[in-house]
Amino acid sequence: MGDADPPLLSVRGLSVAFPGPAGDVLAVEEVSFDVGRGEVVALVGESGSGKTLTGLALARLVPEPGRIAAGTVRFEGVDVGSLGERDLSRLRGGAIGYVFQEPSTALDPVRTIGSELVAVLRRHRGLGRREARAEALSWLRRVALPGAEERLRDLPHRMSGGMRQRAMLALALAGGPRLLVADEPTTALDVTIQAQVLGLLASLREELDLAVLLVTHDLGVVREVAGRALVMYAGHLVEEGPAEDVLAAPAHPYTRGLLASLPSGEDAAPGRRLPALEGSVPEPDARPPGCSFAPRCPDAFARCRTEAPGWYAVPGASGTRRAACFLREGDAP
């Protein structure tokens, strides 16, 4: 790593463990990646792949009884693992903002949007009550919440899903983050609203020079906004590269399977079944030896079932591409 200009976020060997009946179970295992300033990186995977936990672990938000079992997270050069409670709550919602999937449950039903925004602005920006109130209003306008002035005094249940997600975006951005972790930010929304919120996210990102870690299972969303893609399966990163390349020419069979299950122009004839990935992500305590994807992999061979693959460089047009698959062993970079 270049000492002169460390990446905004640097994750090395991150493992998240949960206690199980037969010892610790690793829900996230040996995950390493970087996010640069202003970069949009998608963390892609099915439910249970560990992508959400990876996002939470960045600010030490792994829910009890889980814990970070190994690895380091460096944000702006500072080891997050070494921070005390006070610095940690400055980091959370300050330098790193979070947006969650369900705006209907992620907003406190008995607190108004205005009071929550004011609390964030006072906590992270050191504003006085009056300044914070004015700033809160300007944030609701920036996320284009209709009727911003009245919304300040509204409880979440008086707003639609799209409006709530805008409000949550305002809450996450008001603290002045350099990195926004957006966990399935549009999954709970209608398709039309999804596009609006994604558009808003993209324009605010540019305006604020914000880096975004977009945690999602939706490859369509990845195609639309991400610069780089990380593919995660069963707690491991399996592929990494520029989003365009990964989507155009997936290097890992898992990524290929995910892509194949998306409807595309030619395949989507009426009445024709879409190909689907058979089976589901194995539970963390029931992962097979060798490559975790081997049981579902159409290309698996004997070695995959006994030995876990390391990273192999994948030749590509631009940037670093790599995949954790023995099939890539022969590809010379």
Next chain:
Amino acid sequence: MRTTPRTRAAPAAALLLLFPLVALLAPLLAHGPSGGPGGLRAPIPWDPGEPDLDARLRPPGADHWLGTDDLGRDVLARLVHGARVSTGVGLLAAALSIAVGALAGALAGVAGGATDRGVLFLVEVVQAFPPLVLVAAGAAFFPPAAATIAVLVAATSWPDSARLVRAQARRLVRAPFVDAARAGGASATRILFRHVLPGALAPALATAPYVLGAAVLTEAGLSFLGLGTPPPAPSWGRALADARESLGSAWWCAAAPAAALFLFVLSARRLGDALSGRGRG
């Protein structure tokens, strides 16, 4: 007819409200010819503490609507002033009990671990003792006063609201909005007071009428035993104790405070039932 909690609560609440109202207005409602505020004539023209040895144990009549006691004091005047003691002790006890219980319960629910086990242990210790023994022992130890009784009643009744609030808090602390608040950098204190307590308080508040009723009864019981609010405060429990001697000849001395206690506790419990959705039909 469909009854909602609100329609069922209304009559009980109205009756219950009568008691603090009478307590507040007691100095206006009943005072002697000289002692009233503003020199107004009271509807009950008797001083609750003024003995009249010529008018002992008079039965209810035109002068003394509910008769007089063994020292010739007007029973109704004492009843009206006694409402101050009972409602005062009851409300203070209920407020203390719920405040302590809610705080302990929410803390246990949010913090979990050793804090949770500690609070649960305390709850079990307090609930394992017969409350009257604890209160009576405390009342014998501390200076007798209405506030002492309220504190002692609260000290034995907080576990109920602590349990209720703890259960809610444990549920709420796992709610996505609490995770989101934590991800926004909210401190543990803020999460406890702003995000968990408001949502966890409702079931504890619904027990307030029960605590109120129990506190009023306990105060009366202690006063009956001579451990309660000291004279000259006209406590209902003391009136009952004083009435023992003359129960055969002057039933009104006992009947009036007994009826007041009965109505107070009954309306409190009816309200509690209505608020917690019990006692339908």
